[in-house]
Amino acid sequence: MKNFTMNLSNKKGSAATFLTLFVIIVLSIVIYYIYTGYVHRYYINIYDNKTIDRTIEIPPFVERLTDSNKELIGECDLRVGTSFQQVTDFYKSYSKQCGFSFESTDYDFHMTIRKDYVIEGKLMGSDVLLRWIPDLSPKQLVKAKKLYGKIKTPPIKEDE
Numbered sequence: 072m073k074n075f076t077m078n079l080s081n082k083k084g085s086a087a088t089f090l091t092l093f094v095i096i097v098l099s100i101v102i103y104y105i106y107t108g109y110v111h112r113y114y115i116n117i118y119d120n121k122t123i124d125r126t127i128e129i130p131p132f133v134e135r136l137t138d139s140n141k142e143l144i145g146e147c148d149l150r151v152g153t154s155f156q157q158v159t160d161f162y163k164s165y166s167k168q169c170g171f172s173f174e175s176t177d178y179d180f181h182m183t184i185r186k187d188y189v190i191e192g193k194l195m196g197s198d199v200l201l202r203w204i205p206d207l208s209p210k211q212l213v214k215a216k217k218l219y220g221k222i223k224t225p226p227i228k229e230d231e
Contacts, residue, residue: 117184133158179191189203
């Protein structure tokens with residue numbers, strides 16, 4: 072009867088296993104960086120602790136100027152490649168599609184996500200400055216304070 076023991080010194084099997092694991096890890100890292108770059112380029116994260124975190128699309132004809140971590144403090148600056156009117160038209164149709172309220176003037180717009188959550192966009196030169204007051208979870212609040220120190224908070228409403 073032959074001895075059926077596993078030979079742990081099988082170098083071909085060990086090398087193949089190591090190579091397979093290495094390729095899987097490298098592909099995972101590459102996919103992660105491609106995805107985060109895609110999200111950074113095409114979406115703005117709107118932190119809304121009362122419901123869910125949302126993403127707002129960025130128009131295809133603008134360039135993001137600020138880092139995506141600035142979304143934790145409610146800031147995103149965009150360089151307009153065409154005209155401010157096209158940006159407002161884009162966000163007007165986007166708001167209609169998502170069920171948000173939208174108001175605009177010649178130099179600014181307001182997109183209301185819910186009653187007390189408004190994103191304001193203002194034209195400054197060839198840039199659109201988007202500002203809002205994020206509603207952060209405790210974990211996100213710690214990260215925002217670590218990155219930026221002081222953060223914006225909504226005004227406290229007095230009970231009548």
